[in-house]
Amino acid sequence: MPDLAFAAFDLDGTLVDERGVPLPGTIEGLARLRDRGLALLLVTGRSTVLFEALGLPEHLLELFGPRLLLDNGNVEYDRATARAAYRRALPREVVPALLAAGFTELVAELDHRYVATSRRASTWFAMAHRLPRSSIEVDPQLGGRAQVGSVLVLDRVPLPDGLLGGAVEAIPFAGTAAKLLRPAGTCKTAAVTALLAEQAGEADLKRVIAFGDGRNDRCLLASAAVGVAVADSHADAAARATMRLSGPIGDFLAAFHPDTLVRRDRPDVVEDCAH
Template sequence: MHDARLLWARRFNGSGEKKLMQYRFAAFDLDGTLLNDKKELTPKTRAALAQLQARGVRLILASGRHPKGVLPLAQELDFPAQSGVILCFNGGCAVDCRTGNALVRYCMDGSVAVSVIRACRAFGLQPLTYTDTTLLCEDAQNEYVQLEARLNHLPVVEVRDLSQSLPAHVDKLLLVAPPETVRAALEPLQKQFAGVCDIYCSAPYFIEVMTTGVNKASALRALLENFGAGPDNLVSFGDGQNDIPMLDLAAIGVVMENASPDVKEHGQMITRSCNDDGVAAAIEEIWQLPSEEET
């Protein structure tokens, strides 16, 4: 039985084939959206994605992760053959998996990164950033640093002062700490760097720092233009604050049941949770695909 909140998607689509073909691009956040809490892609969700690819829908994995944290899933979904795209660092870069070429790349100003690193220490936050092949931090044993390293399949390099050891290109900063520390620090940092950086939570223990205006939506807009398309051709799926821009951009923004109330305000559709194949359920409704129960 379909979730009642999904049923109106059929009416939204008008059930016409022309309308369905409008949605030629689908962008998916990973953690808490496409992947369940065990960081798994379920067989049902995998099957729904394969049906989209068979219909010619171009899939985009849109994550805050480093490219090395996204590529294994992209390869699993046959992105090189299917011309899939990975969007990393919350829109800081995008890579065409067929060619390996960077389609979009935005970097932070080094002086801004230094200011944020120095400011975050007063709140007990651990700053980290990335090179092409490593994660740079000041405390390699920090549990949240270790979590980020595992998610991205990166070795950790500890430095004495990150502000003095930044790479030539800073794609983003990540500030990590226990949830209560993150909650206390978020608003003061947002106020301090308003107009300079976009600062938001992507998880209870992660604060993302990006150059103002660089986000998943800005990268998606550039990608769509590159492919001769626009936001009307896009469906976005997400659950976090860093997904809000791309949910607002898309013709249909699909929000997971496990998202917070403030994120749900930005969705045209609320689907089931990431632990209940919510992405698959929404795909079946929007593109009017047969569910596993109907096949």
């Protein structure tokens, strides 16, 4: 089996706590992996705004490559310039279609910034993500932007069938009645695979060890040569992993040795990557 050459990491709950503070031993452990010759990749579900709001320490970020994957892989973030670019975005007609259908409580990510249709929607979203409400612009028409990353629908009415077409998928938002609209097929696995193909000419994830804890990590944990679910992971992530940690990730990284890893000969088949 090929030697491992890459380590892909989720962020929240895997490397940092809810305040963005690195978990004990993670920075030292990441440095140890890098010293062993593994290239480190960061792939998080956080949008550009929510990633920057964490204010992660530079001595953590500098352990990773110059290109970070945000928003479950739909955004590429240049660490050196702090510039974000959509790898995948929603069709531009999504916002006009929602407004024409009578939806009034929306929060859209437009050109990597959040804009709400109302003060109520702005306040709800700011409280949910611990953001200053002043950081979310209010514009009832959500106009004047070029690219749409996602749209959060707070209206408590069903989305009409066929309104959005096959380029958009709607998923529940954080256990609430809200619905998050994002590009169909959003998946960390696809993003990591594409990035490694561009950067290193890799055809698959056979030389990747992946770490995560959330349901949105399950595809990546199932597709990598080694999938590590950290302690207290979502059941779906744990079920897809080859290894499940019961203790701190810092301890695992401190004792890391390729010979002790549980590998898979070929990736699991994940038919539904929605999360």
